[in-house]
Amino acid sequence: MTDALPTSIGDRKRRLSVAYTMAVAAQAGYRVDILDSDRDGVDLRIDTGKAFRPALDISLQATTLLEPPKAGCTAYSLPSCRYERLRMKTQTPRILIVLDLPKQEDRWSSVNFNELVLRHRAYWLSLKDHDPKDIEEISNMHSVRIDIPMRNLFNAASLQRLMALSRTGDI
Amino acid sequence: MDVAIRDIVIRDAAALSCLSPAALAAWAQSKGWRKSGRYREHSDIYRAPDKPELLIPTVRELGDYPQVVGRLISVFAEVADSDPLTIYRELARADRDAIRVQVPDRPHGSVAAEGAVELIVGAWGVVRSALRSMNAPRAVHWENPRPKMRVHLDRMLMGQAEHESFAITLLSPAIVQGLPEIEPAERVMTKYLARAMHALRSATDRSIERPDGQKDFFAQAVKEGVSANLCESMVSMLEPFHSIDIAFSWAYTIETKISVSALAFEKGDIPILKKAADRFRREALEPNRSFVGMVERVERSQIDGEGRIILRALDSRGERRLRAHLMPCDYEKAVRAFEERMPIVLVGDLDRSGGRRQLVDARVVHAMAASPPPDDEGVGAGSQVDLFD
Structure with a gap:
């Protein structure tokens, strides 16, 4: 008899997206604080240990429903409350990270003697100055469809570039 | 105990949002930080030797304003070797001049309710008297403050109650609206009030030393803001108590070159103040x-x-x-x-x-x-x- 899993599927997706981001940040040499996302839609803060800059506030999403790429972009339906919080003016730059998970849950991660694998990958997107007119369609009151460029792969190299932009305030 | 206080993290977003960008910048400047550039659209970079770099918002309308203020308080507390709550209180008054009227030597910081009412009414009377004298120094003010003076009165606030002693605090905003070298009207008023209170203390002291000169001492003080109204308001504050202390503190947001020490008035001053007020009214x-x-x-x-x-x-x-x-x-x-x-x-x-x-x-x-x-x-x-x- 198998015990029921202690966390919901949503929790497990969220924890994997946290693990992915923390792994990338660790590889790139940054610190990560886990925040209370109920407060203002920010899940993590990545910084160097200094109080202010460089730093990024991260809103995390994990999904098995990313659409196949079209013209170099994949589409994602973002909850509208998160969308608004990512667009608002802030001192610390905010980015969205979307973890693209396999449809089959048992393939989300695996561990063997040689490697730890977390599938598939995450993309980042800054919605600062995002024009709502660019949104193809507002599917309903609660979510907004956004296009994420496939080139925005979230890895250690892209995180270092983003932190450099955060230092200068150019993101 | 001390460690526990220093570990406090203020998370109340509404409370943190109350602190103004001007107050944050003024506090930082008072501790040696200087503005050295701009960060994104709505923050300034502040640097100081041997201190961490700060990013201070220039507007409150930021999605992460409470979090930024919380981080600033943490840095300020560490640099000042203080605790976050103390820093928060300082910042809450950093853009306000404060007039503090205290009843000293009260066990548990409590006074009879009736006396407290007299203190508040008297303190408000002192402020109104000084404002009218600033507009036109006179021995007696018969009229109510005019509408343009009322603007300043309307902007004054009563500060929060404090522990350990009974005190009321009147807070006057001190925010530069235009050129930094031009003092806002509220600061001018508070400075005038401070000078008037010192003139009143001085005229009272001289009258105690030389009772025959009282008329002249008080008449000379009219041009510095002393009036029958000021004397009467002081009497109203003093009557329920043995003594009261009056102190002024100045906002960080505007540089002040005046140094005003605290003043004390005692019950023994009441006959002199009453006599001066009566004479002013009789002769005016x-x-x-x-x-x-x-x-x-x-x-x-x-x-x-x-x-x-x-x-x-x-x-x-x-x-x-x-x-x-x-x-x-x-x-x-x-x-x-x-x-x-x-x-x-x-x-x-x-x-x-x-x-x-x-x-x-x-x-x-x-x-x-x-x-x-x-x-x-x-x-x-x-x-x-x-x-x-």
Whole structure:
């Protein structure tokens, strides 16, 4: 008899997206604080240990429903409350990270003697100055469809570039 | 215990949002940080030797403003070797001048409710007296503060209650609206009040030393803001208690070069203050006097259509020149009378306390329909009619 899993599927997706981001940040040499996302839609803060800059506030999403790429972009339906919080003016730059998970849950991660694998990958997107007119369609009151460029792969190299932009305030 | 206090993290977003960008910047500057650039659209970079770099918002309208303020408080507390709550309290008053009236030596910081009411009413009276003296130093103020003065009163706040001692705090905003070298009116008012309180203390001390000179000591202090109203408000505050302390503290947001020490007034001062107030009132005004005369000069003030006039009037003691400040409607009447060389009847309270006689709360009630006197004499000849109503 198998015990029921202690966390919901949503929790497990969220924890994997946290693990992915923390792994990338660790590889790139940054610190990560886990925040209370109920407060203002920010899940993590990545910084160097200094109080202010460089730093990024991260809103995390994990999904098995990313659409196949079209013209170099994949589409994602973002909850509208998160969308608004990512667009608002802030001192610390905010980015969205979307973890693209396999449809089959048992393939989300695996561990063997040689490697730890977390599938598939995450993309980042800054919605600062995002024009709502660019949104193809507002599917309903609660979510907004956004296009994420496939080139925005979230890895250690892209995180270092983003932190450099955060230092200068150019993101 | 100390460690626990220092570990406090303030998470109340509403409380953190109350702190203004000006207060944060002023606090940082007072500790040696200097602005060295801009960060994104709405923050400034502040640096100081051997201190962490700060990013201080220039507006409150940021999605992460409470979090940024929380981080700033943590840095400030660490640099100042203090705790976040103390820093928060300092920041909450950093853009306000504070007038603190304290009843010392009270066990548990409590006083009888009736005495507390007297203290608050008296303190408010002190502020109102100083404001009216700043506008026009006089031994007695009969009128209520005028609308443009009320703006300053309306912006004053009562500070939060404090632990350990009974004290009330009046907070006056000190935010530079235009050029930084121009002091805001509220700061000017608080400085004036501080000087007036020192003048009052000084006149009282000198009267204790030389009782025969009391009249002169208080008369000399009128130009510094002492009035019957100020004396009476002090008496009202003092009567329920043995003593009260008054202290001023200045906002970080505006540099202040004046150094004002705390003052103490005691129950023993009451007879002197009462005597001074009574004498001021007795000697200052003759209420409801009316004068007939020619308008000799008109001068429109900068605001609201009000104006000042000089009236050349005759009474039983001969010719005298009276100054009067008129509200817009009366000023218009006076201007017409001046242009048409008609005499007018001016009613008000004759203030004898200053060097020049003036009518307080003056109103133009009549003008005479008559040929102008040929050589500015014979005022009052002709039939008296109401030209304006």
